[in-house]
Amino acid sequence: MTVSVAIDLALDRLFTYSVPGELAKKLLVGQLLRVPFGGRIARGFALAVEENAPAAVPAVPEERDLFGNVIAPKKKPAKAAGFSLKPILAIEDESPFFSPELLKLVRWIAAYTASPIETTLKAALPAAVLKPSIKPKELLYVEPVVPTPADARLTPHQKALLADFARVGGGWLQQLVREFKTSPSTVHALAEKGVVTVAPRVSRRDPLAGRRVMPTKPLTLNPRQRQALEVIDAATKPVLLHGVTGSGKTEIYLQAIARVLERGQGAIVLVPEISLTPQTVRRFAGRFGEQVAVLHSALSDGERYDEWHRIRTGEARVVVGPRSAIFAPVRRLGLIVVDEEHDPSYKQDETPRYHARDLAVVRARFEGAGVVLGSATPSLESWRNAQTGKYALASVPNRVAGRTLPAVHLVNMEQEAEKTGHPPIFSSPLLDALHLRLERGEQTILFLNRRGFSRVLECPDCGWTAQCPDCSVPYTYHRADDCLRCHVCGGWTRLPAQCPDCQNREFNYTGIGTQRAEAALKRCFPSARVLRMDADSTARKFSHDDILSAFRAGKADVLLGTQMIAKGLDFPNVTLVGVLNADTSLHRPDPRASERTYQLLAQVSGRAGRAEKPGEVYLQTFAPDAPAIAAAASDQGFGAFAAQELAARHQAYLPPYCRLATLVFRSKIDELAASWADLYARSLASWAKQFNAGKAGEPFRVSEAVEAPLAKAEGWFRYQIVVRAPSTRDIVAAVKWIEEARPAPKDLRIVFDVDAQNLA
Ligand SMILES: [Zn+2]
Numbered sequence: 208m209t210v211s212v213a214i215d216l217a218l219d220r221l222f223t224y225s226v227p228g229e230l231a232k233k234l235l236v237g238q239l240l241r242v243p244f245g246g247r248i249a250r251g252f253a254l255a256v257e258e259n260a261p262a263a264v265p266a267v268p269e270e271r272d273l274f275g276n277v278i279a280p281k282k283k284p285a286k287a288a289g290f291s292l293k294p295i296l297a298i299e300d301e302s303p304f305f306s307p308e309l310l311k312l313v314r315w316i317a318a319y320t321a322s323p324i325e326t327t328l329k330a331a332l333p334a335a336v337l338k339p340s341i342k343p344k345e346l347l348y349v350e351p352v353v354p355t356p357a358d359a360r361l362t363p364h365q366k367a368l369l370a371d372f373a374r375v376g377g378g379w380l381q382q383l384v385r386e387f388k389t390s391p392s393t394v395h396a397l398a399e400k401g402v403v404t405v406a407p408r409v410s411r412r413d414p415l416a417g418r419r420v421m422p423t424k425p426l427t428l429n430p431r432q433r434q435a436l437e438v439i440d441a442a443t444k445p446v447l448l449h450g451v452t453g454s455g456k457t458e459i460y461l462q463a464i465a466r467v468l469e470r471g472q473g474a475i476v477l478v479p480e481i482s483l484t485p486q487t488v489r490r491f492a493g494r495f496g497e498q499v500a501v502l503h504s505a506l507s508d509g510e511r512y513d514e515w516h517r518i519r520t521g522e523a524r525v526v527v528g529p530r531s532a533i534f535a536p537v538r539r540l541g542l543i544v545v546d547e548e549h550d551p552s553y554k555q556d557e558t559p560r561y562h563a564r565d566l567a568v569v570r571a572r573f574e575g576a577g578v579v580l581g582s583a584t585p586s587l588e589s590w591r592n593a594q595t596g597k598y599a600l601a602s603v604p605n606r607v608a609g610r611t612l613p614a615v616h617l618v619n620m621e622q623e624a625e626k627t628g629h630p631p632i633f634s635s636p637l638l639d640a641l642h643l644r645l646e647r648g649e650q651t652i653l654f655l656n657r658r659g660f661s662r663v664l665e666c667p668d669c670g671w672t673a674q675c676p677d678c679s680v681p682y683t684y685h686r687a688d689d690c691l692r693c694h695v696c697g698g699w700t701r702l703p704a705q706c707p708d709c710q711n712r713e714f715n716y717t718g719i720g721t722q723r724a725e726a727a728l729k730r731c732f733p734s735a736r737v738l739r740m741d742a743d744s745t746a747r748k749f750s751h752d753d754i755l756s757a758f759r760a761g762k763a764d765v766l767l768g769t770q771m772i773a774k775g776l777d778f779p780n781v782t783l784v785g786v787l788n789a790d791t792s793l794h795r796p797d798p799r800a801s802e803r804t805y806q807l808l809a810q811v812s813g814r815a816g817r818a819e820k821p822g823e824v825y826l827q828t829f830a831p832d833a834p835a836i837a838a839a840a841s842d843q844g845f846g847a848f849a850a851q852e853l854a855a856r857h858q859a860y861l862p863p864y865c866r867l868a869t870l871v872f873r874s875k876i877d878e879l880a881a882s883w884a885d886l887y888a889r890s891l892a893s894w895a896k897q898f899n900a901g902k903a904g905e906p907f908r909v910s911e912a913v914e915a916p917l918a919k920a921e922g923w924f925r926y927q928i929v930v931r932a933p934s935t936r937d938i939v940a941a942v943k944w945i946e947e948a949r950p951a952p953k954d955l956r957i958v959f960d961v962d963a964q965n966l967a
């Protein structure tokens with residue numbers, strides 16, 4: 208018997224070992240093994256088991272490239288028949304870390320994203336699970352012996368204590384000592400008399416410990432919600448749940464999961480990392496209690512270890528987590544929910560560059576589970592799949608309890624600027640609306656679209672701007688520590704005394720930052736209580752939750768923030784939402800800029816008027832006619848925007864009408880990155896020529912090699928190629944062919960991103 212093992216090296220290669228007789232009976236795929244490797248002992252996963260040792264190794268066929276040149280086989284041919292394999296040393300854990308279905312998913316990702324199998328395996332497993340230093344936590348547990356031995360001679364005090372312990376049925380030593388105001392030595396004395404046992408027991412490190420979780424009962428669904436639930440329950444294909452903000456999607460998820468649990472199956476709920484707040488977790492824990500496991504980046508190693516093992520053993524059957532939770536080892540998976548399925552954070556931005564929404568669909572197919580993709584503003588990929596019938600569509604077009612969607616007003620900032628000579632931070636219609644809210648004691652959310660927009664130090668005389676020397680972006684001024692910071696590499700510098708070009712000593716600060724907006728707001732409304740939420744104010748561990756709780760409790764009139772406040776928040780007293788710069792994300796070099804802008808505005812607008820009082824939204828913009836802006840303010844809804852945007856994408860041959868991948872060439876040597884990008888672009892173009900020859904179908908298109916929009920980052924020069932083709936498989940085949948023929952030199956890194964979500 209032999210076994211192929213993936214060892215923790217990104218070689219994209221498996222190593223074959225023999226299996227000694229005594230281990231052969233216990234060996235299963237997915238187990239963690241110990242194997243000899245190059246003079247040391249390594250750990251690796253069993254990926255495939257072969258009953259018979261391989262016989263002679265077939266010769267490597269000669270391969271030729273497009274130009275007829277022989278491609279030398281890169282891998283050394285295996286040794287001839289008769290070679291002896293090294294045996295594996297041990298099985299580290301008899302219970303497999305990966306089920307056969309999860310292994311199938313891992314292999315699928317490795318092939319689809321052209322990533323090494325070892326790196327993909329690592330991405331699918333929390334690092335804490337493999338750390339030798341992380342072990343289950345054990346504490347002493349006290350249990351009364353039943354019945355109490357008749358010959359036990361107890362003092363009256365001991366008798367009373369034993370009665371207390373019997374009443375609560377035992378417990379953790381520390382807790383009992385605290386609760387019954389006794390000492391460990393008193394309890395150990397009871398153990399010596401044989402009336403209780405004190406023994407170590409595994410204690411769960413609970414991420415929800417100390418948080419108040421109120422049990423909830425299912426709410427009554429309205430007819431559209433009930434209809435959606437039935438579509439999900441009966442579906443034989445993925446379901447797109449399109450529900451406007453405030454339409455009660457979470458309650459539909461909860462009831463769909465309840466049905467799955469009744470059938471003895473489990474579920475995974477993916478949420479964007481940013482909205483994985485205690486508020487979200489409490490909703491699931493409130494309904495399903497101990498059966499819920501939470502996986503997210505703020506967990507300690509110990510908590511993560513315990514939660515993962517609770518899932519693996521089947522103790523926890525509902526998993527809530529961000530994109531990596533798609534790999535949770537849930538047994539008998541019945542349903543995967545992807546909430547806010549359009550959210551860009553589902554795309555992993557390092558190898559393997561998977562998209563968790565797409566993986567949800569693939570995993571559900573492999574395991575015969577259902578899948579629900581939910582959003583108020585679906586991705587155009589999912590929307591089109593619903594239009595063509597590949598997905599089932601369930602719509603909830605109204606808010607719950609007859610509540611109305613907010614009225615959305617556009618404020619033309621061009622006109623506002625004419626009134627005062629320069630564009631104000633707050634337009635007069637927004638100030639009037641704010642004033643009204645302060646008078647009525649209602650709350651306001653002000654949103655600053657920070658993407659591509661920050662405070663830049665500029666010389667008014669010669670136009671010089673302060674820029675990071677390692678990255679091709681301007682520095683951002685930070686008032687809190689009065690310095691200039693680079694948001695790409697994190698570097699900082701002091702403010703210059705004078706302009707290095709013209710020695711002028713006066714500077715301008717362009718752009719609005721949250722701090723400046725806060726200052727301007729306080730000038731207009733000195734008595735207003737303002738909470739600011741941005742990367743600076745949430746640096747402390749719990750401050751994100753603290754700020755939101757304070758706002759919910761009515762401790763402030765205005766919440767001012769960036770992207771962080773856009774999603775999923777539900778504040779009943781908010782009746783006004785103002786977006787200070789609605790159009791800044793429109794101008795990104797990104798085929799999805801329009802879609803993202805619309806999604807963001809719709810999500811932010813959705814924060815207004817979620818309870819009885821109706822809401823109002825003001826969008827300040829310089830581009831009131833841009834389709835995404837106009838659509839966000841119209842009552843035509845998402846469908847009208849999607850139809851218009853899809854037509855434009857079709858015309859331009861952009862996703863979802865093609866697959867779009869990027870290749871980014873990074874090097875500290877400018878010419879090296881540029882020349883390799885150019886070489887690849889030309890090779891890919893010749894591949895495309897062959898691919899397209901004589902075909903009527905959709906073409907394979909390759910851009911020229913150009914400087915990436917972020918042309919330099921952390922001292923690395925960046926060049927980019929964009930490839931579009933009918934399928935990812937075609938793109939991967941082309942890129943692999945070139946990589947084989949032209950492996951990258953030492954000083955160059957090539958990052959290949961299939962289904963790239965942005966061009967940066
Ligand atoms: Zn100057």
Ligand SMILES: [Zn+2]
Binds near residue numbers: 675678693697921
């Ligand atoms: Zn920098």
